[in-house]
Amino acid sequence: MTHSLLRVGIVGGGFMGRRHAETLSRSTDFALVGVADPYSRELADAVGVPAFKTHEAMMDAGLDAVIIANPNDAHVRTTIDAHERGIAALVEKPLSTSSPAMAPLLAIENVGAPVLVGHHRRHHPSVAVAKKLLTDGAIGDVLTINGMWTARKADSYFAPDWRRAPGSGVVLINAVHDLDLFRTLFGEFRSVSAQYSSRTRGLAVPDTATVTFETESGALGTYICSDAAVSPWTWDQATEDEDAFPFRPGAACYFAAGTHGSLTFPTLEVHRHPGVEDWNHSLSAEYVAVSRGDSYTRQLAHFAQVARGEVPPAVLISDVARTMRLMDAVQESAATGLTVQVAATPA
Ligand SMILES: NC(=O)c1ccc[n+]([C@@H]2O[C@H](COP(=O)([O-])OP(=O)(O)OC[C@H]3O[C@@H](n4cnc5c(N)ncnc54)[C@H](O)[C@@H]3O)[C@@H](O)[C@H]2O)c1
Structure with a gap:
């Protein structure tokens, strides 16, 4: 079956943002359409996509999916912002800095846009x-x-x-x-x-x-x-x-x-x-x-299926809540x- 490409953005253009961009460059499921980072446009410029100062601006420009690779304490807010806009999210680990801080995410798990937590090793x-x-x-x-x-x-x-x-x-x-x-x-x-x-x-x-x-x-x-x-x-x-x-x-x-x-x-x-x-x-x-097969490539292929609504996320918020506890x-x-x-x- 042929699929149209999913428009994906990356939040956070650091080490992990670059890693995801590299995996995306080999994907036939996604088209990278922007990178949001308040402090650097280096990754956006390197891959030739628009740079956004805020993840909200990038999300409002129109995304099907987002990969969240900003610092740990920003993961919860960014995931909720994606969810509110109906955008499927792959959010890096740790999902949060503590269980209390991630509590708002438990309420969004079974409604609306899906969230896959980026414990990539589980896909190895x-x-x-x-x-x-x-x-x-x-x-x-x-x-x-x-x-x-x-x-x-x-x-x-x-x-x-x-x-x-x-x-x-x-x-x-x-x-x-x-x-x-x-x-x-x-x-x-x-x-x-x-x-x-x-x-x-x-x-x-x-x-x-x-x-x-x-x-x-x-x-x-x-x-x-x-x-x-x-x-x-x-x-x-x-x-x-x-x-x-x-x-x-x-x-x-x-x-x-x-x-x-x-x-x-x-x-x-x-x-x-x-x-x-x-x-x-x-x-x-x-x-x-x-x-053989690297976890990031397998995670991304799974995320495409999740974003299209074909399968539920293999690594759920409620599951990772237990890791956070x-x-x-x-x-x-x-x-x-x-x-x-x-x-x-x-x-
Ligand atoms: N899955 C893995 O194996 C793996 C490996 C490394 C890092 N990580 C995770 O990825 C996340 C990023 O880690 P890193 O090593 O890439 O850090 P990094 O410092 O290299 O990159 C973080 C980037 O986020 C940007 N940033 C800061 N605040 C932001 C905000 N509010 N919105 C958007 N961007 C913002 C910074 O400017 C920086 O470019 C962390 O949560 C880390 O735990 C996961």
């Missing part, structure tokens, strides 16, 4: 395969989960004020991806205990954090993140999602162990005992095949030093 082929392996019991009952996101960001990354201010930092920028994916793969969290450190960069936001947790199914986990530590142990280096982060083949960033085996992710290496299941007997390794619990635990229960429903 390895996620569906890993989820199926876990659901099919490939490693038995999951007992332990270990995850890492440790990479040294360039010092220049912290030049924009918003990246140094509360509402940003490695937890809300990077850990939110991993913890959202842990929910997708391993189910909901029951409780978390977190510690933050700003020792290396000395900013108002953490550069390093640990989270220990229990899932509702009873698995125990640890998660470590740092944007000041050098390692290849991040999703970004373990997948070929983003050219800006050199690919490190074979490096896993999550490790899950269960009663009958273990699974690495995104490498999908399954270890099991072929015979007697104890540590005195050999383990065999199986590498599960996964098709998890992030609230992490924040509260880091501030109080207490173990915090993760709320199953909005307060």
